[in-house]
Amino acid sequence: MPDVKSMRIPVxxxxxxxxxxxxxxxxxxxxxxLAMRSYMRSKTVDGEINEAVAEQVGMTAQMIEDMxxxxxxxxxxxxxxxxxxxxxxxxDAYDKRGSCGFSFGNGCSGGNSSENLFGAKKTRTVQxxxxxxxx
Numbered sequence: 379m380p381d382v383k384s385m386r387i388p389v390x391x392x393x394x395x396x397x398x399x400x401x402x403x404x405x406x407x408x409x410x411x412l413a414m415r416s417y418m419r420s421k422t423v424d425g426e427i428n429e430a431v432a433e434q435v436g437m438t439a440q441m442i443e444d445m446x447x448x449x450x451x452x453x454x455x456x457x458x459x460x461x462x463x464x465x466x467x468x469x470d471a472y473d474k475r476g477s478c479g480f481s482f483g484n485g486c487s488g489g490n491s492s493e494n495l496f497g498a499k500k501t502r503t504v505q506x507x508x509x510x511x512x513x
Contacts, residue, residue, distance in 0.1 A: 382408045410435050410445070417442045418450075 382389060382405055393404045413435045420428040429439050437445075 380412075382412065406435075410437060411449075413437065414442050414445050414449075418446055 385408070389401055389404055389408070393399055393401045397403045413431050417428060417431045417439070420426055420431070427439060432439050432442050
């Protein structure tokens with residue numbers, strides 16, 4: 379396992395990015411993550427619980443287990459992409475894409491309303507053929 383000082387990304391860069399130049403919290407966090415990795419590797423591969431790794435960074439075995447649960451095991455929503463519409467209904471999702479974003483209090487309309495953005499009635503525009511204008 380690598381040492382915190384010999385990692386690919388420099389500790390100084392991370393401390394400037396995350397902790398306003400303080401190296402101590404970054405080194406402490408990285409050492410704890412490496413300890414979690416070592417602890418869980420010895421637990422799953424070797425089949426033994428190595429509590430000495432946890433004690434070296436000032437943690438307990440339960441703290442490492444909790445940290446592993448939070449950082450490594452994703453929630454159901456994070457592991458799988460759940461589609462919002464069902465394919466078996468045969469809906470055209472392209473039409474539903476922006477239909478419920480902004481409404482005038484009429485729920486999810488199809489985008490056509492009788493009022494404009496400022497509450498006034500919409501004026502109806504009639505297209506006139508160019509032939510009629512010239513005559």
